[in-house]
Amino acid sequence: MKTTQILIAGFGGQGILFAGKFLAYKGLLEEQQVSWLPSYGPEMRGGTANCSVILSEEAIGSPIITAPDVLIAMNLPSLKKYEDAVVPGGAIYVDSTLIHEQVARTDVTVHYIPATQMARDAGAGNLANMVMMGHVLQSCPELSFDGTETTVQKLVPAKKAALVELNLKALQLGRDYEG
Amino acid sequence: MAERVLMKGNEAIAEAAIQAGCRHYFGYPITPQTEIAAYMAKRLPKIEGGVFLQAESEIASINMVYGAAATGARVMTSSSSPGISLKSEGLSYIAASDVPAFVVNVQRGGPGLGGIQPSQSDYFQATKGGGHGDYRMIVLAPATVQEMASLTVRGFNLADKYRMISMILADGTIGQMMEPISFQDIQVETYEKPWALTGTGMERPHNIVNSLYLKPDELERKNFERYEKYAAVEAAEAMWETYQMDDAEIGVVAFGIAARVAKNAVAAARSEGIKAGLIRPITLWPFPKEVLRQAADQVKAFVSVELNMGQMIDDVRLCTGCKRPVSLCNRTGGMIPSPDQVLASIRAAVKGGN
Secondary structure (H helix, E strand, O other), rough: OOOEEEEEEEEEEOOOOHHHHHHHHHHHHHOOEEEEEEEOOOOOOOEEEEEEEEEEEEOOOOOOOEEEEEEEOOHHHHHHHHHHHOOOOEEEEOOOOOOOOOOOOOOOOEEOOHHHHHHOOOOOOOHHHHHHHHHHHHHHHOOOOOOOHHHHHOOOOOHHHHHHHHHHHHHHHHHHOOO | OOOOOOEEEHHHHHHHHHHHHOOOEEEOOOOOHHHHHHHHHHHHHHHHOOEEEEEOHHHHHHHHHHHHHHHHOOOEEEOHHHHHHHHHHHHHHHOOOOEEEEEEEEOOOOOOOOOOOOOOOOOHHHOOOOOOOOOOEEEEEOOOOHHHHHHHHOOOOOOOOOEEEEEEEHHHHHHOOEEEOOOOOOOOHHHOOOOOOOOOOOOOOOOOOOOOOOOHHHHHHHOOOOOOOOHHHHHHHOOEEEEOOOOOOHHHHHEEHHHHHHHHHHHHHHHHHOEEEEEEEEEEEEOHHHHHHHHOOOEEEEEEOOOOOOHHHHHHHHHHOOOOOOOEOOOOOOOOOOHHHHHHHHHHHHHHOO
């Protein structure tokens, strides 16, 4: 039985829900059981946003994540809020452009990725979320970078084809980042 | 294997309704169910005979449902808790007129305007009345996005079969979350509607849809007849799921999202040697009394897990004749219990405490 619980958190507008949707779609295409649960309501656009994605080989019980295996923190309030909830031995991914503090925990693997800066430098200003995803897929043993292209093609509507290229570029940037 | 797609629970309801033959949607937006209206607004105008109408209020929309239902159309509305309160007068009229209608309540925290986070605090309203007078609605409680679709289709089928309102009683979590879903096993049933207001064509007497009976003996007879129908529904249509109940000593009872949290807790309890099991009512009315009655002969205690101050627990006590202690494990106001909280309640039930 393998179940991976992934919590993505940041500001509204950072593409937190889209990043989660990307993971969920990837799981779907890989014939896994998946659940995607967003925070909803007034926190959108500027407030905090988070998204819980569970990938599993068996039917998923509660879609609510109380102890994530993987935390992807895209701003400091999110890191502060969820850092302690990560399971011992889990992983925390930090956007180090926006978060200047170090993770205090020593019983988890921590990855610092200057995703916002990387996306900006590459002319993909809004796609820090996908830079993070690229690195998560590459480095997280439970996940894999394979199949990213198909997933992006499935997720981005055909009439926005230019965005497919941009998303893939951001994902590859994250994959190739060697902090 | 049929193609699985990812959909939000709310969207799954809307798509399933269309596949079930619903061509008329009347509603008024409210979080956390607005995706249903949005989906219908996009799809229904493109389908032959499809009508999407955002009414000026909840009260107007439920009366539009009443009107369309009287013509025999498959029709629906959807809302969330405060909106359902507004619709409740219309629900009573629809029930009293014996026309079929399909209603969705994606619950949010109450009472009053409350909040927008998930809740199950409209259990009483859905299963005991809401509107005035002696009436019942078939109440279906999905726990997965797949069930949002399958129970929607079932809801339309049952509404037509019994000329009743059927209601999906979901919550913000199931409405907002996405899960893979397949529409392969959708089974639409159709029923003749000789009672419908379709125009006589000068070939039959007028049909009348009405809820006004000023003669008490006539109204009493109507109610007696209606309750015979309700008895038939109770005998035939209860649905439930059990998990790990075969040798269970602690029976956890939960529906909807609470049942999913409870399932995790039951698995955790099993892994520490506690014989816990889960009974998940899928129909809240008719309540699956028989399975609970039988469980009362087997378990030492029940734990009712709910997102409210304890509503379903009354039905658990009633249908088990208070034979075993029933404790409540709950959060409310938009909060959801964690599996650990449910596990703690299971442990307490083992020790005999509440």
